[in-house]
Amino acid sequence: MKRKVVLLWLSVVIATSAASDDDDTPIVRFQEYLRINTAHPNPNYAAAVSYLTSQARSLQLQTTVFEFVQGKPLLLVTWPGSDPSLPSLLLNSHMDSVPAEPSKWIHPPFDAHKTDDGNIFARGAQDDKSIAMQYLEAIRLLKSKSFHPLRTLHLSYVPDEETGGLHGWQMFAKSKEFHSLNVGFMMDEGQASLGDEFRVFYADRTPWNLVIKAVGMPGHGSRMYDGGAMENLMKSVEIMTRFRHTQFDLVKAGLAAHSEVISVNPVYLKSGIPSSVSLTGFVMNVQPSEAEAGFDIRLPPTADPDMVRKRIMDEWAPAHKNMTFQIVEKGPLRDYVGRPLMTPTDDSNPWWSIFKQAVTSAGGRLAKPEILSSTTDARYIRQLGIPVLGFSPMANTPILLHDHNEFLKDSVYLTGIKVYESIISSLSSYEGNSS
Numbered sequence: 001m002k003r004k005v006v007l008l009w010l011s012v013v014i015a016t017s018a019a020s021d022d023d024d025t026p027i028v029r030f031q032e033y034l035r036i037n038t039a040h041p042n043p044n045y046a047a048a049v050s051y052l053t054s055q056a057r058s059l060q061l062q063t064t065v066f067e068f069v070q071g072k073p074l075l076l077v078t079w080p081g082s083d084p085s086l087p088s089l090l091l092n093s094h095m096d097s098v099p100a101e102p103s104k105w106i107h108p109p110f111d112a113h114k115t116d117d118g119n120i121f122a123r124g125a126q127d128d129k130s131i132a133m134q135y136l137e138a139i140r141l142l143k144s145k146s147f148h149p150l151r152t153l154h155l156s157y158v159p160d161e162e163t164g165g166l167h168g169w170q171m172f173a174k175s176k177e178f179h180s181l182n183v184g185f186m187m188d189e190g191q192a193s194l195g196d197e198f199r200v201f202y203a204d205r206t207p208w209n210l211v212i213k214a215v216g217m218p219g220h221g222s223r224m225y226d227g228g229a230m231e232n233l234m235k236s237v238e239i240m241t242r243f244r245h246t247q248f249d250l251v252k253a254g255l256a257a258h259s260e261v262i263s264v265n266p267v268y269l270k271s272g273i274p275s276s277v278s279l280t281g282f283v284m285n286v287q288p289s290e291a292e293a294g295f296d297i298r299l300p301p302t303a304d305p306d307m308v309r310k311r312i313m314d315e316w317a318p319a320h321k322n323m324t325f326q327i328v329e330k331g332p333l334r335d336y337v338g339r340p341l342m343t344p345t346d347d348s349n350p351w352w353s354i355f356k357q358a359v360t361s362a363g364g365r366l367a368k369p370e371i372l373s374s375t376t377d378a379r380y381i382r383q384l385g386i387p388v389l390g391f392s393p394m395a396n397t398p399i400l401l402h403d404h405n406e407f408l409k410d411s412v413y414l415t416g417i418k419v420y421e422s423i424i425s426s427l428s429s430y431e432g433n434s435s
């Protein structure tokens with residue numbers, strides 16, 4: 001009887017210690033954050049802010065919540081440096097993610113299920129909840145080694161990146177609260193890399209939404225005549241397609257990366273006279289008087305926006321063909337003094353040299369710096385003239401952002417923490433007065 005009691009007591013002790021170990025590891029904390037559903041259209045920002053705040057406070061970090069738009073909180077976590085007069089560092093991640101279609105996933109997108117081989121499946125595992133938690137874990141390691149930063153370090157957790165940043169960074173970047181942080185250098189999200197090297201991004205492409213419209217004489221479907229709306233629109237599409245080829249050919253010939261050319265992709269065509277009696281849904285014997293097409297255009301920072309505007313005006317939607325156009329520029333192409341939005345990746349930028357050295361000393365290798373094909377919040381900060389590098393340390397990892405079955409391997413995640421530990425300790429110890 002007595003023996004049984006002792007055994008029971010022992011098993012309770014073992015069970016308790018095992019449970020507390022399991023509950024308090026970097027991987028478990030990553031899974032906890034991944035389980036908070038911050039996918040659009042109803043991201044649970046309150047739960048994300050609450051979780052990140054509790055993590056930050058457990059590390060004795062300061063937290064502030066800004067709300068430029070109601071229901072869209074922005075969490076700032078601060079680790080004060082010993083010399084607050086030096087420009088600070090900012091590590092950014094967005095809390096929101098794109099939606100997931102659970103039926104297309106092998107594991108539910110908000111369960112953060114870890115397979116036997118260590119792959120953690122979740123929406124946001126790569127984009128970009130990994131870096132969000134890696135920043136905090138790196139600070140945890142540094143604090144355990146009694147490291148003290150010279151420069152102040154901020155972490156920002158922002159809403160609405162995936163919907164264009166209008167209620168997040170676009171407002172934060174213009175705020176006095178942001179300017180008072182005196183940020184000298186910022187890091188933002190990057191992308192996974194299939195090979196051994198980490199990818200790093202020094203610029204984004206800027207999207208333009210272009211709509212071209214043609215109007216012309218309507219006419220009988222049997223007649224061939226000049227100046228019809230459809231005919232003019234189709235001629236423009238032909239000319240635009242030729243331009244698209246010149247850009248794509250550079251990529252196919254290996255002379256430029258996808259992100260270094262101007263991409264032009266048609267996304268909708270709209271015309272025709274609706275008919276409820278026609279099998280096609282449209283009147284088939286009338287040539288319509290209006291026609292419209294929409295394009296997704298992406299401009300690298302090296303592109304000349306005036307040249308592109310002139311091309312649209314002269315060739316793609318010329319007024320003498322009764323054509324009009326509208327460009328919606330989704331973000332800036334130039335900074336506040338007119339420079340292309342590019343962060344230097346050479347010795348002229350001391351932050352670059354320190355970052356590169358820090359990655360190397362953590363055992364990592366950097367690929368040739370790239371322009372990101374798509375767009376992130378980084379453009380709002382580069383516009384202020386602040387250098388920003390896009391970086392998510394995920395080597396030997398399939399690129400699954402926005403895809404079904406997004407996952408990240410546990411060992412890759414843990415390596416990333418060590419990389420950030422090195423980056424944070426190096427950047428925050430930099431004594432120079434670069435800003």
Ligand SMILES: [Zn+2]
Pocket residue numbers: 094127128161189
């Ligand atoms: Zn992202």
